[in-house]
Amino acid sequence: MDKNKFTKILKEWLNNFLKKKLSSTHEILEVVIPQSSLSKINNQYIKQIPNYSSWEFKPDIFAVLRNKASNKLELIILNRSTSALSLKEIGEINCYARLTGAYMAFLTSLNAVSNEVSILLLDDTIKNRVLDYGKDKKIIVFGWDEKNNQINKDSVIPFEQKDFLSS
Amino acid sequence: MTKQVAYLLGLITGRGHIFYDSKSIAIEFSHANEFAKGIAYCQICGWFATDNGSGLKCKNPECGHRVSPSVRKIYNQPKSTIESLKKEIIPLLKSKIPAHFEITGNKSMTILVLDFKNKISLFNKICKNFSSETNFDQFHIPKSIYSTNKNSKIEFINGLLDTSGFASPGGWFNREGKNGYGRMRVYFQIVRNWYLPVEIDNFLRSEFSLPIHTIDWGHPNIRDGNLTDFYNTRPTSWSREHQIKFFPEYYQEFKFRISSKQALFQELIKHNVKTVFKDKEDWFPPSKITKGKIKAYHPGENDLRIPEAGRRHFDAFWQINLAFGCKYLRKLQSKAKRPECFPLTGDLESNISPRIIEKEFNVIRNKLTAEAERAKPIKKESKIKLRSEKELAEKAMYQPLTVFFANYLSKKYKEKVYTFDTSAGNLNLFLKNKNRDLLEVFDYCDKYRIRPDVVGFLEKQKAVGFIEAKITSLDLKSLGQLIGYCLVARPLEAILISTKAPSLSLIKILKARPDMLTYGLNRKIQLATLNKGRVNFITI
Structure with a gap:
């Protein structure tokens, strides 16, 4: 599958996922495949989020939600890869998530996590350091099942997110 | 010992990782190819067919017809591995081992994770069998397995089979049977562990009186005996897994629980039983080493990836078995007229001085080595893999940065520092393969499957430092990469450096x-530029 097709599929998935999982607490404002860095994008919601002007990067997909209780705008970012994920991609989204304080950060691939990183992430200490991006928030990593056009439940890391992500 | 624990010990010995801090154990089930293919039989004469790259062809010389690929059964390995784990393996283990079970992985590997956070004493009890080692490339057969009952011994082997056993028609052996051709073999694939092959061989002999056909060692003299690969741009092709090969018809008391592997195992057994082979073809006792079997010297014989016991020349695979402690060979050696001669020739009756044998063999080895060198192909320009300009430019930074980092670290921390260009592979393998002495001091690096470009080791503090080098302008992506390495290993120093601003x-x-x-x-990561060999730190 080429990258653009994969991105479009994931945009649709993210939209449906957010509606299903967060619509009781959040208003789903927009799910976007950005064409430029978030600091330069002409998006009314992004421009309302504090510090957006230093967000000189472009995630593959982002979503903006409004928290119904606090009225606060929240950002969700998703990066994708067609090859197995390495620490390079995990480190990259970790930077994006720390920088934006994203409400959720997803990283996905058609081939899940590389063998070597899979083993690394089984060490709790390392996993926590690599996936945490503050305030008990963790990057969620998963493989995409191309044949069935859905999340590969067995590939979700951290494990405790498996049910949340695939139910 | 329950059969569940014995089976688990087999899984761990085959492909286990123990995470002592996390109180968990991970077991790898590798399936490099998504689909495994069964045996292809000729629709005309019934002989088996092989594919030499131009499609399946019947092996019967009187037939030789093309065979349709559709005659073969196809097994989806990742799917069957996950299904077998969920339906059979986890329920079996769970019945006696109250851990929390999870499955993870990707297309080429499925990982079973057992979390013992709520069962720490059981975790400690299981880990005791592996003497505080952490990975399957260090494990031995647990001592407790030798003294357990027969059923548990079978389960231990079943566990080994599920993780490191592979049944494939591709492993057929060139033999004619009573009713056909080609003898199928199954093998244990042992990765980077040089002691386990002999332990498995000896265990199967002592506990089950089973034959082993051969051990295909990942040693230069065995895998590249005539230096063909060495002179054909694959100088380290020998550095692969070891394979313990056996004929499956003798192993019917064992089973795979991964359904695709078991189905293939049954196919191979059926073929060998139907074809009828009379000889057990056990490698033991070994064949004598005659002059025709002597091998050329290989530069890889001294490679640090090989443990000391095997870091020398061998003319036959069984000599490596002896070097790694085969008790059957040792017993045989003690019966030889001149026990010191036996490791050289395998001859029990020989009365010739080892010095004379060695001298005579040496002449032949030197001759073969010279012949191999003469026969080496002339390198064709077009065949040389050209690196991209970017790759070459980045690579050119590593040497000056290695020198810079040594000076920088020793000046700053005033202690002995070692720095290396580690860009070619993972840090843990760099230490394992190229610097075992350093690995003893920096043992914690064994879990770091990361590849920074330059690594500094500070001996006194047992700390590491990383440099990541780029020839493009530093951006958030390159910072993210180094952040990833740093979050894993927490180096004392980390520098992100580029030739550009x-x-x-x-x-x-x-x-x-x-x-x-x-x-x-x-x-904190420091940013720097490399300009005409000088490193300049950047303050933002």
Whole structure:
């Protein structure tokens, strides 16, 4: 599958996922495949989020939600890869998530996590350091099942997110 | 010992990782190819067919017809591995081992994770069998397995089979049977563990009186005996897994629980039983080493990836078995007229001095080595893999940075420092393969499957430092890569360096958020440029 097709599929998935999982607490404002860095994008919601002007990067997909209780705008970012994920991609989204304080950060691939990183992430200490991006928030990593056009439940890391992500 | 524990010990010995801090155990089930293919039989004469790259062809010389690929059964390995884990293996283990079970992985590997956080005494009891080692490339057969009952011994082997056993028609052996051709073999694939092959061989002999056909060692003299690969741009092709090969018809008391592997195992057994082979073809006792079997010297014989016991020349695979402690060979050796001669020739009756044998063999080995060198192909320009300009430019930075880092670290920390270009592979394998002495001091690096370009080792503090080098302007992506390495290993120093100035976008981000460089308490990535061999640190 080429990258653009994969991105479009994931945009649709993210939209449906957010509606299903967060619509009781959040208003789903927009799910976007950005064409430029978030600091330069002409998006009314992004421009309302504090510090957006230093967000000189472009995630593959982002979503903006409004928290119904606090009225606060929240950002969700998703990066994708067609090859197995390495620490390079995990480190990259970790930077994006720390920088934006994203409400959720997803990283996905058609081939899940590389063998070597899979083993690394089984060490709790390392996993926590690599996936945490503050305030008990963790990057969620998963493989995409191309044949069935859905999340590969067995590939979700951290494990405790498996049910949340695939139910 | 329950059969469940014995089976688990087999799984761990085959492909286990123990995480002592996390109180968990992970077991790898590898399936490099998504689909495994069964045996193809000729629709005309019934002989088996092989594919030499141009399609399946019947092996019967009187037939030789093309065979349709559709005659073969196809097994989806990742799917059957996950199904077997869920339906059979986890329920079996769970019945006696109250851990929390999870499955993870990707297309080429499925991992079973057992979390013992709520059963720490059981975790400790299981781990005791592996003497505080952490990975399957260090494990031995647990001592407790030797003294357990027969059923548990069978289950131990079943566990080994599920993780390191492979049944494939591709492993057929060139033999004619009573009713056909080709003898199928199954093998245990042992990765980087040089003691386990002999232990498995000896265990199967002592506990089950089973034959082993051969051990295909990942040693230069065995895998590249005539230096063909060495002189054909694959100088280290020998450095692969070891394979313990056996004929499956003798192993019917064992089973795979991974359904695709079991189905293939049954196919291979059926073929050998139907074809009828009379000889057991056990490698033991070994064949004598005659002059025709002597091998050329290989430069890889001294490679540090090989443990000391095997870091020398061998003319036959069984000599490696002896070097790694085969008790059957040792017993045989003690019966030889001149026990010191036996390791050289395998001859029990020989009365010739080992010095004379060695001298005579040496002449032949030297002759073969010279012949191999003469026969080496002339390198054709077009065949040489050209690296991209970018790759070459980045590579050119590593040597000056290695020198710089040694000076920088020793000046700053005033202690003995070793720095290396580690860009070619993972840090843990760099230490394992190229610097075992350092690995003893920096043993914690054994779990670091990361590849920074340059690594510094500070001996006194047992700390490491990383450099990541780029020839493009530094950006958030390159920072993210080094952050990833730093979050894993928490190096004392980390420098992100480029021949170009950082991108404006990175500068803007770091002006607003200088904390983005932080990866731990008082640990911060430094940015620098490399210009005409000089490293200049950048303050933002």
